[in-house]
Amino acid sequence: MNSANNAAVVVGVDGSEPALRAVRLAAIEAARRQRPLRVVHGFIWPLLHVPVSPAPDAPPGGGLRHQAEELVEAAVAEAEATVPGLSISGEIIDGEAAAVLVGESPTAALIVLGDRGLGGFSALVVGSVAVQVAAYADCPVLVARGEQRPDEPVLVAVDGSAASRQAADFAAETAVSSGVPLVAMHAYRHPGSSGPGDMQPLVYDEGKLHGEQDRMVAEWLSGLTEQHPAVRLTCRAVHGRPGAVLAEASRSAQLVVAGGQGRGEVSGLLLGSVSQSLLHHAHCPVAVVRAPR
Template sequence: MTKPVVVGVDGSASSLDAVGAASHEAAIRGAELRLVHAFGRSSSHLPAGGPPWNPAGSGVRELLDGTLAAAERRARAVAPQVGISRDVTVGEPLVVLEIASRTASLVVVGSRGLGAFSSLLLGSTSGHLAAHGRCPVLVVRGRPNRSGPVLLAVDDSPASEEAVRFAFTEASLRGADLAALHVCRTGSADVYDGPADPPFVTYDETHLHDERHLHEHAERVLDAALAGPRASHPDVPVVRKPVAGRVRHTLIDASADAQLLVVGARGRGGFRGLLLGSVSQAVLHHAQCPVAVVRHRGEGPAAAEGGEGDHP
């Protein structure tokens, strides 16, 4: 049985956009949609007279009914055939969604929200769900090009394998092309992204400014990463994009023509700090389409925390 698609709901416009995206994802997977609303003790959007830990309190039931009813209407408008369940839980949204991810095929969230959800992708919590979640996380933002490709950021580590497989599956389910992008930093000072963005590929000094060498290496990385999944998805047209430049800027610019950007949560080079440093902030805050983050399952939460710190 296909695991459900989980979406965080808080009544904001952003979360309704997430519900719409989650409904589509559930429909193409043949999965149930699970609407999750969490009451945290610090929830600032609750009405007066109802303690945050008591959903039956004064005014809270009306708020819940309105919030979840609006979410369900959006879901049915997008995918009327999808089964929908509601889950109202006491707890901090990040923790609740992390727990929900253990039995989900995908967790979907908006890029902005209300109350406790508003900090979901800001500052030190930006990588929390992706680093600790047990399934891919889809952050709905930007204006996706519905006819554009699924954009896959490829690195040369085994940790990116899950992201590659996820991207091929998404492209197949969506009937879209897959644009596989590998970025090589040239080593020039004017294209350095900062301490949190090391080069995707480390080169000998004699090759730092050799663009031909960079592209040849990028081609080899793409060959190795795409071979297996490409054979499993012969229906997916693949466009290879080996480029040299700046990691953040290249990903953000390329996202303008995509319907989805897929990145790995761990990896070597530029992706190692993707959800823990400045690249994470750039992609999650400035990508021009939704971003799917796929964590390497071989690394537990403790391992994921061992990387570079995430700064607001």
């Protein structure tokens, strides 16, 4: 995450209603983090060699580039109405939407985007741009989906991996700045093996296993309260599939945070299975935080 004082919250827009929801969420996040807001539109048509200026006999205000300018202006106006007085800029950048936003990420504090755009089919729960940006961005990515519940806790998925430690730090900062508790949740299914090649036991004590999982979560997060003394932290270990458990818990959260790739994920995956599941099924906004490469 870029901590430079001038690092902006960047929101991607395409004129769709999900993008406008993302703009409102991005404005709130920028104000909370005391950052400027940068509204960006990826303008793909020049790459496809499509004429973007109005035809010679067309009425004034025509052409694809003028339409892009109008949608950026509308997004800036939406952000200004959401948080009056916020420092906001807008820009059209030639390129495909996901590539443009990933290109913005090295100097951004946060990337925000909607869960679907104008090119998405209504049957899709999350758009390909959101998945691509979450997989490749060099800063945290916030996807606006589900309901806004500003008084509910921040929820973070933890599993002891480097990515989940980054996610927990981001979640703690957000919870403190929002004035709400932080709930750290670890979902487990079976006893873990004690070494390479060990087989999981066929019979085990569920109560004992749950206690061990609780202790593991406490150990993973032992330094979090030292780094964030104001955080009100609750740790929970829950038996079940991580994606399903966290998606259900997101019904009573203002935000769910996950690492880009967790413990046990295949190293070749661009985005971890838990993050993928939450992007498709969470009932509140989702933040994906990848460990530094």
